[in-house]
Amino acid sequence: xxxxxxxxxLPDAATKPPEGIVLPPRDIRAIIEKTxxxxxxxxxxxxDRIRDKEQGNPKFSFLAPGDAYAAFYHWRLSxxxxxxxxxVSAGRAGGSAPLPDKAKGPERPPDFVFSARMPHISAxxxxxxxxxxxxxxxxxxxWMTALSQREGRNYQFDFLRSAHSLHPFFQRLVDQYSLLLxxxxxxxxxxxxxxxxxxxxxxxxxxxxxxxxxxAEYAKFExxxxxxxxxxxxxxRIAYAQIDWHDFVVVETVLFTDADDHAELPPxxxxxxLQSASLEQKAMMSLARPDxxxxxxxxxxxxxxxxxxDPYHPAVAxxxxxxxxxxxxxxxxxxxxxxxxxxxxxxxxPMRIRQDYVPRAQQRAQRAQTALCxxxxxxxxxxxxxxxxxxxxxxxxxxxxxxxxTARSATTNLGGTDVAANLKRLRARTDGATSDAVAEAxxxxxxxxxxxxxxxxLIHAKAGRG
Numbered sequence: 001x002x003x004x005x006x007x008x009x010l011p012d013a014a015t016k017p018p019e020g021i022v023l024p025p026r027d028i029r030a031i032i033e034k035t036x037x038x039x040x041x042x043x044x045x046x047x048d049r050i051r052d053k054e055q056g057n058p059k060f061s062f063l064a065p066g067d068a069y070a071a072f073y074h075w076r077l078s079x080x081x082x083x084x085x086x087x088v089s090a091g092r093a094g095g096s097a098p099l100p101d102k103a104k105g106p107e108r109p110p111d112f113v114f115s116a117r118m119p120h121i122s123a124x125x126x127x128x129x130x131x132x133x134x135x136x137x138x139x140x141x142x143w144m145t146a147l148s149q150r151e152g153r154n155y156q157f158d159f160l161r162s163a164h165s166l167h168p169f170f171q172r173l174v175d176q177y178s179l180l181l182x183x184x185x186x187x188x189x190x191x192x193x194x195x196x197x198x199x200x201x202x203x204x205x206x207x208x209x210x211x212x213x214x215x216a217e218y219a220k221f222e223x224x225x226x227x228x229x230x231x232x233x234x235x236x237r238i239a240y241a242q243i244d245w246h247d248f249v250v251v252e253t254v255l256f257t258d259a260d261d262h263a264e265l266p267p268x269x270x271x272x273x274l275q276s277a278s279l280e281q282k283a284m285m286s287l288a289r290p291d292x293x294x295x296x297x298x299x300x301x302x303x304x305x306x307x308x309x310d311p312y313h314p315a316v317a318x319x320x321x322x323x324x325x326x327x328x329x330x331x332x333x334x335x336x337x338x339x340x341x342x343x344x345x346x347x348x349x350p351m352r353i354r355q356d357y358v359p360r361a362q363q364r365a366q367r368a369q370t371a372l373c374x375x376x377x378x379x380x381x382x383x384x385x386x387x388x389x390x391x392x393x394x395x396x397x398x399x400x401x402x403x404x405x406t407a408r409s410a411t412t413n414l415g416g417t418d419v420a421a422n423l424k425r426l427r428a429r430t431d432g433a434t435s436d437a438v439a440e441a442x443x444x445x446x447x448x449x450x451x452x453x454x455x456x457x458l459i460h461a462k463a464g465r466g
């Protein structure tokens with residue numbers, strides 16, 4: 001006997017353990033009863049084997065000494081060894097898993113092979129679907145794949161997509177044509193079976209009526225089951241509707257004005273027009289544009305608002321200011337702004353402002369302090385001066401070799417420091433220490449004693465050109 005078709009019935013002795021023993025659930029009791037019977041017949045080695053094999057199975061946790069159902073298992077094991085077992089522990093047919101109950105209701109009739117429910121389709125679409133299904137049945141699935149790729153933009157062949165509403169009907173037609181076009185021994189057997197079924201209908205005029213009656217009974221049974229399911233869904237919907245939905249927040253209110261009443265709208269479309277419309281007409285009536293893919297969209301479509309009309313002009317870098325030591329931070333307290341802080345934009349996180357930010361121009365101005373190297377005459381940062389002197393003093397000949405290499409590659413024989421010294425000497429000579437007429441004419445202010453033409457004439461005379 002089975003209990004609810006899943007768990008075998010247990011004897012009353014197994015359901016009345018001594019006091020102090022926890023009674024496990026019925027399915028666990030059936031497993032304990034079977035395990036106790038096997039252990040009683042095969043010995044403790046079988047118990048150790050089950051414990052190792054089912055170590056991670058919670059249904060066999062009673063084999064652990066500290067489990068709550070371990071006492072019940074040991075009690076049943078002792079009862080089975082004493083001869084007070086049951087059919088389950090003995091391993092007879094009563095303890096085996098019962099077969100599932102047969103489904104209630106009439107037997108399901110065989111499905112129609114050469115019949116498919118006709119969808120709402122226009123005559124043009126029906127002819128295209130039938131002809132395409134015939135060619136697919138003849139040439140195979142590869143031909144259909146090539147056709148769908150070639151006619152991907154043709155609305156007339158949208159039924160080739162698996163998500164289309166006409167695709168199941170198209171697939172049924174392909175299966176029917178494939179059965180009729182098959183060749184070979186199996187196809188011949190199927191054809192003979194169909195011929196015999198037709199001959200049986202001719203010989204027995206009431207055979208078709210009997211089959212129709214069975215099919216009607218099954219259809220009635222399906223309708224009853226569907227009605228019960230709908231009643232359960234309706235009860236669930238009513239229970240869902242009984243929830244208090246008055247606790248809500250009004251986000252926005254849609255207002256209909258007089259302009260909406262006088263707006264020119266297309267006439268309403270009837271259901272018959274929609275069902276009889278072709279695929280091309282349905283595509284034209286659709287608001288979406290499936291033929292406009294993302295990569296084929298025009299530059300002015302939807303993304304025009306994101307384009308910038310002004311070209312990018314790189315900012316001119318500000319001139320570097322001469323170095324001036326920055327005053328200590330403690331002596332210049334930060335200036336406080338009297339203007340109120342800007343309010344954050346709704347929907348955006350508040351802006352984080354760094355208090356210790358230093359502009360890049362100021363960072364470039366605040367250079368490291370340098371010193372003049374006594375050996376090479378270059379400006380070296382104070383932090384690198386010791387290391388620079390140490391490298392130069394390692395080899396005295398290195399300075400001579402470097403000077404020779406610099407002299408060979410230089411375009412002039414005057415270095416940076418020599419040029420500055422020569423300019424200073426030239427300035428001293430033009431200050432009145434010499435009586436050079438050319439220098440006096442070049443340094444004398446214009447319009448003080450003579451005109452510009454006279455100064456130029458004097459310079460030419462001194463040079464021997466006059």
